[in-house]
Amino acid sequence: MRSRQSRKALVTNSSCLCSFWEDTDGDVPWSPPPPSGFIVGHAGLLQGLLMLVVAYTIISLTILSICAISTNGAIKGGGAYYMISRSLGPEFGGSIGLMFFLAKVCACGVYVLGLVEAILNVFGIEPDAAVLGGVRVLPQGYWYNVLYSAVVLLLCLLVCLVGAHIYARTAFVILLVVNVTLLSILISPLAVPAQDFNITHHGPGNQTRHYDVSYTGFNATTLGNNLWRGYTLDYSTNSVMSFATVFAVMFTSCTGIMAGANMSGELKTPSASIPKGTILAVVYTFIVYVVLFFLVSSTCERDLLTQDYGFFQRINVWPPFVTIGIYCGALSAAMSSMIGASRILHALAEDQLFGLPLAPAAIKSSSGNPWVAVMYTWALAQCVVFAGQLNAVAGLVTVFYLLAYAAVDLACLALEWASAPNFRPTFQLFSWHTCLLGIISCLVMMFVINPVYSSASIVVLLLLLLFLHYRSPTSSWGYISQALIFHQVRKYLLMLDVRKDHVKFWRPQVLLMVSNPRSSSQLILFVNQLKKGGLFVLGHVQLGDLDSFPSDPVQQQYNFWLSLVDKLGVKAFVDLTLSPSVRQGTQHLLRITGLGGMKPNTLVLGFYDSCTPDDYFLQDPAFCHASPGKMQEDNYNFGVDLPSLQAHFPPVRHVESPRWLSPEEYVGIVSDAIKMDKNVCLGRYLFELQGEGRDSKVDGSERTIDVWPLNLLQPSRCDRVDVCSLFLLQMACVLNMSGRWRRARMRIFLNVEAASGEQGWAVNEETFRELLRKLRIRAAITIVPWDAAVQSYCACRAAPEDGEDAAEATPPPPLSDDFLSAVNGLLMEHSSQAAVRFLYLPRPPAHYSQSQQYLSQLEAVTNRLGPTLLIHGVTPVTCTDF
Numbered sequence: 001m002r003s004r005q006s007r008k009a010l011v012t013n014s015s016c017l018c019s020f021w022e023d024t025d026g027d028v029p030w031s032p033p034p035p036s037g038f039i040v041g042h043a044g045l046l047q048g049l050l051m052l053v054v055a056y057t058i059i060s061l062t063i064l065s066i067c068a069i070s071t072n073g074a075i076k077g078g079g080a081y082y083m084i085s086r087s088l089g090p091e092f093g094g095s096i097g098l099m100f101f102l103a104k105v106c107a108c109g110v111y112v113l114g115l116v117e118a119i120l121n122v123f124g125i126e127p128d129a130a131v132l133g134g135v136r137v138l139p140q141g142y143w144y145n146v147l148y149s150a151v152v153l154l155l156c157l158l159v160c161l162v163g164a165h166i167y168a169r170t171a172f173v174i175l176l177v178v179n180v181t182l183l184s185i186l187i188s189p190l191a192v193p194a195q196d197f198n199i200t201h202h203g204p205g206n207q208t209r210h211y212d213v214s215y216t217g218f219n220a221t222t223l224g225n226n227l228w229r230g231y232t233l234d235y236s237t238n239s240v241m242s243f244a245t246v247f248a249v250m251f252t253s254c255t256g257i258m259a260g261a262n263m264s265g266e267l268k269t270p271s272a273s274i275p276k277g278t279i280l281a282v283v284y285t286f287i288v289y290v291v292l293f294f295l296v297s298s299t300c301e302r303d304l305l306t307q308d309y310g311f312f313q314r315i316n317v318w319p320p321f322v323t324i325g326i327y328c329g330a331l332s333a334a335m336s337s338m339i340g341a342s343r344i345l346h347a348l349a350e351d352q353l354f355g356l357p358l359a360p361a362a363i364k365s366s367s368g369n370p371w372v373a374v375m376y377t378w379a380l381a382q383c384v385v386f387a388g389q390l391n392a393v394a395g396l397v398t399v400f401y402l403l404a405y406a407a408v409d410l411a412c413l414a415l416e417w418a419s420a421p422n423f424r425p426t427f428q429l430f431s432w433h434t435c436l437l438g439i440i441s442c443l444v445m446m447f448v449i450n451p452v453y454s455s456a457s458i459v460v461l462l463l464l465l466l467f468l469h470y471r472s473p474t475s476s477w478g479y480i481s482q483a484l485i486f487h488q489v490r491k492y493l494l495m496l497d498v499r500k501d502h503v504k505f506w507r508p509q510v511l512l513m514v515s516n517p518r519s520s521s522q523l524i525l526f527v528n529q530l531k532k533g534g535l536f537v538l539g540h541v542q543l544g545d546l547d548s549f550p551s552d553p554v555q556q557q558y559n560f561w562l563s564l565v566d567k568l569g570v571k572a573f574v575d576l577t578l579s580p581s582v583r584q585g586t587q588h589l590l591r592i593t594g595l596g597g598m599k600p601n602t603l604v605l606g607f608y609d610s611c612t613p614d615d616y617f618l619q620d621p622a623f624c625h626a627s628p629g630k631m632q633e634d635n636y637n638f639g640v641d642l643p644s645l646q647a648h649f650p651p652v653r654h655v656e657s658p659r660w661l662s663p664e665e666y667v668g669i670v671s672d673a674i675k676m677d678k679n680v681c682l683g684r685y686l687f688e689l690q691g692e693g694r695d696s697k698v699d700g701s702e703r704t705i706d707v708w709p710l711n712l713l714q715p716s717r718c719d720r721v722d723v724c725s726l727f728l729l730q731m732a733c734v735l736n737m738s739g740r741w742r743r744a745r746m747r748i749f750l751n752v753e754a755a756s757g758e759q760g761w762a763v764n765e766e767t768f769r770e771l772l773r774k775l776r777i778r779a780a781i782t783i784v785p786w787d788a789a790v791q792s793y794c795a796c797r798a799a800p801e802d803g804e805d806a807a808e809a810t811p812p813p814p815l816s817d818d819f820l821s822a823v824n825g826l827l828m829e830h831s832s833q834a835a836v837r838f839l840y841l842p843r844p845p846a847h848y849s850q851s852q853q854y855l856s857q858l859e860a861v862t863n864r865l866g867p868t869l870l871i872h873g874v875t876p877v878t879c880t881d882f
Contacts, residue, residue: 036292037312039250041305042241044229045297051243052293055251056286058445061438062405063257063282064430065412067275072415072425080404081344085351087411089481094353095464096407097344099457103400104341105377108156108334109149109384110397115330116148121310122323149385156335157378160342163369167339174332181325182288188316189217189299197314199307201235209235213304215315226297232306248449251398257282257405275427341377346370353468399453402442403461409438418483496597506877508679508734509535511575511593511600513586513669515660517564519652520606521616523683525692526836526867527604528570529738530731535598536572538565541585543660544578554578560648563640567622569693583665583672590676601875603673607684608666609859614687615652667851671844674874679727682841682858682870689836689867691740703744703835707732707779710751711840712823713815713857715790721771724840727873732838733777746779748772749830751786775878786826792819814853820860827865834866841870 039048069083080100085093123138138144159167192215199211216222231241239245257278267273296305304311313322348354349361361373413435415423446454512527514520528536538561542554554576561574575593579585586603593600617623623646653659673680691698709725729748735741750765769781793815831837839862845854862868 035249035253035309036289036296037300037305038309039246040226040293040297041302042229042231042234043243043246045223045227045293047229047243048293049290051247051250052286052289055247055254056282058251058438058441059254059257059405060282061434061441062409063278064427064434065409065438066257066278067427068412068425068430069408069415070274071271071427072423080408081347084404084407084411087415088407090351090353091465091468092407094348094351094468095461096404097348098354098464099400099461100404101341101344101348101377102380103397103404104337104344105380106384106397106400108153108337108341108377108381109387111330111334111337112149112152112156112381112385113145115152115327115334116145118323118326118330119148120145146385150382152331152334153338153378153381153385156331156338157374159335160339160374160378161369161371163367164339167335170335171332174328177328178325178332181321181328184316184318184321185312186291186295188312189295191317192315193217195315197304197308199304201307211303211307213307214301215304215311216299216301218298220298222301223298226300226302226305230302230306235307236309244448251445251449271426338374338377338381342370342373345376346373349373353471355471395450396453396457398449399446399457402446402449403457406439406442406446409435409442413439414484418487493596493598498597498599501597503876503878506730506875507532507534508731509594509599509601510604511537511539511589511602512572512604513539513541513582513589513606515540515606516649516652517561518615518617518649519613519687521568521620522613522689522692523604523606523686524568524570524572526683526686526689528568528572529692529741530735531571532734532737535594535600536570537589537593537600538572538574539586539589539593540574540576541582541589542576542578543580543582543585545580546578549578552578557648559640560645563645564649567620567645581665582661583669586669587672587676590673590678600678602679602681603669604681604683605666605669606686607682607858607862607870608661608663608855609684611685612652612654616687617646617649620693663855664848664851667844667854668848670872674843674872677874679871679873679875680841681731681872684862684868684870685865686836686867686869696740698740700741700744703741704833705732705736705741705744705746705836705838706831706834707746707748707838708751708827708831709748709840711842712751712789712827712861713842715751715786715793721768723876724871724873726878727875728838728840728871729772729775729777730877731869731871731873732779735836744835746777747782747834748779749782749784751784751826753785753787753790782830784826784830786822789819789822789826792816792822815857817860820857823861824863824865827861831865836867836869837865839868839870841872843872 036048039051043051066080066083069087081093081097084096087093120138120140123135124140125136125138138148159170194217195215197213197215199213201209201211229243231243231246233239234241299315300311308314310322313319316322345358345361346364349358352359358376361370361376363372364370412430413432416430416432416435443454446457508531510527510531512524514524517524524538540557540561542557544553546552557576558574561576565572565574575589577585577588579588590600590603623642670680670682690696707728709728711724732746736744736746748768750768752764765781765783772779772781827837827839841858842854845851858870862870
């Protein structure tokens with residue numbers, strides 16, 4: 001059964017205006033008018049004018065955004081889609097663009113169905129009682145309606161296939177016809193005398209209702225009776241109208257404001273034509289609608305307005321004028337929707353956002369007409385015609401339109417809030433307030449018109465966003481998200497005052513120095529688990545002097561390192577520097593990396609030994625070859641493909657190869673970091689650690705984290721709760737809180753001299769347990785006697801140490817091999833099965849001549865131990881307060 005409610009905006013107002021602006025290079029086609037008789041009849045003149053003002057205020061807010069964006073650079077084909085995608089990125093632009101394309105297709109079907117229904121009302125063999133006269137020659141029925149609609153669609157298709165220039169001429173002719181119709185409506189009250197009519201409607205249960213109504217001509221009494229509201233039964237739907245339902249029907253007819261913007265590809269100067277054409281069309285139609293509201297309020301009784309929405313045909317000087325105007329307006333709207341939809345589809349296909357299904361739509365004729373996109377649009381519109389449900393389709397069209405308008409407002413708001421220097425539109429009559437109001441008003445109107453469709457459309461939008469985000473489409477349009485992020489990050493960095501830092505909110509902010517990622521990738525992955533939401537920076541020093549290079553060689557390397565970060569799947573920044581020495585370059589990075597409160601507080605280095613790790617690039621498939629599932633991702637590489645990435649980083653250093661770093665320089669880096677109040681971590685054997693990659697399924701349940709908080713190289717200093725020991729515990733807890741280590745068990749080993757006969761260690765153990773309880777650290781405590789190691793230590797010392805200052809003034813004697821072997825044996829005995837070990841890193845010697853000795857001692861203690869992290873902490877990081 002055909003429904004009339006959805007075509008009120010089409011056939012109840014015989015003006016069917018063509019809002020059309022034409023200059024030397026473009027046009028803004030037809031927009032359906034609000035049904036003046038329906039609105040005034042139910043809402044009255046005053047509420048009708050209020051609805052009109054509110055509706056035009058809402059669309060005017062969006063028009064301001066359209067004008068601002070369209071005057072901020074060259075606008076190519078695609079109209080609204082082009083504006084949104086180039087502002088908000090391919091994901092949001094593609095989602096809104098596809099939905100707007102479907103809305104245009106559905107709108108084309110709605111206008112065609114409305115036109116066919118209007119034709120059958122006059123020429124159909126079974127006419128509706130509400131329309132008089134005509135030659136009844138056309139049979140009616142579902143398939144006949146489909147046939148007539150197909151003929152109309154074929155006519156639109158032929159016009160659109162010829163090209164936009166033919167459409168512009170056709171639309172201009174239709175404009176003239178519709179304006180003649182409008183003129184006949186305006187002069188009819190002066191020429192047509194007062195008349196009485198009898199209107200018959202078929203109600204529910206085969207009831208017949210008769211109404212005696214009058215056309216009075218200009219009459220003050222009639223105007224007074226039509227001033228106030230009079231909501232009553234709508235004869236086309238048998239439901240009582242309200243402010244919301246009448247406003248929804250009226251607003252549905254005001255959603256054609258982007259018809260001209262969608263033709264942006266055919267305009268010579270779209271940045272000039274779109275603002276002028278859109279604003280003039282809206283102003284023109286608003287004036288005409290106000291005149292029509294006053295006209296019908298002053299000449300028609302309320303019953304005539306509410307019981308016959310096609311009353312203009314009854315009171316026209318020549319009724320066929322109105323019929324011709326309806327036909328021309330509907331035909332123009334259908335062609336406008338078809339050609340606008342085809343341009344949006346063509347732009348989507350050219351941007352390759354949806355892959356092969358839309359690829360043919362990018363084909364154009366020699367004259368530039370996207371004829372394949374037109375064929376796509378025609379075929380989909382034909383499917384809408386087969387559905388034949390005007391009410392359902394019309395509501396969906398309006399919701400999709402409003403969603404697209406809200407997206408345009410959002411794009412303009414984002415550009416304004418980002419304060420991008422290149423956002424300099426020549427149209428200045430807008431602000432972020434108008435954009436925000438436009439977004440809110442469009443979203444509110446969506447739910448006023450149809451809450452179900454509105455909710456569903458938002459769900460569809462989110463699904464399309466996820467789909468396009470998964471596809472990771474390549475674009476070089478520039479992302480407004482980056483500008484907004486920069487704007488907000490700068491603001492919050494200024495607010496992140498280091499003077500307000502508190503120990504209970506401390507988190508590791510790591511600078512990891514990387515020589516060659518081929519041999520350090522596992523260390524990078526492991527440190528990524530240690531950052532706990534903090535700053536993670538990969539640092540690298542290239543040796544050289546800028547004076548010897550024609551340009552900075554470091555700048556050319558950033559994309560390779562960023563691609564490495566993408567491949568490894570770590571959340572890290574990259575900071576590179578050029579320096580005559582690694583030590584000097586590390587000092588630079590420790591000083592200048594980061595901004596404000598986001599600066600590294602911990603330096604991580606790989607261990608200095610002769611061990612040659614495996615080449616990680618030969619182990620991880622992501623670095624070996626591009627799998628089929630990664631092809632699309634590999635296209636999104638900013639100019640760095642996989643072979644280039646492999647070639648950029650040199651092969652792993654061979655055992656006999658010379659080292660870039662001397663032992664003195666390495667120990668000097670550690671000493672410098674401690675002097676600069678930075679914590680230091682040295683990672684050894686971490687290349688043996690498996691399961692840290694982003695595709696790993698390791699959950700940590702089989703892992704153990706061992707912590708040795710005592711300084712094993714200085715047994716005489718057995719303070720288990722100094723700053724360094726507590727920092728050691730904190731880092732172990734941070735690792736235990738990360739994803740792949742969350743279910744790991746943590747063990748803490750306390751070294752004691754059991755043979756001394758003293759039981760003070762038992763008190764110390766209980767004190768330590770109480771400390772762990774206060775620090776909320778869940779760990780098993782194991783008491784480890786190390787009498788043999790302590791005896792070896794005492795034997796190698798000529799005299800007891802009097803303090804750190806004395807030790808620094810006179811170089812201490814070297815530790816004996818027996819002591820180092822005993823400590824290593826102790827670690828091997830208790831921690832050989834651990835996944836990773838945290839050890840206390842002693843302070844480096846003050847005398848650089850002892851650097852090799854210092855490294856040899858560390859190497860001996862950790863020999864064959866497995867993944868180990870030696871840590872020296874200088875920052876208080878634990879807090880027992882809430």
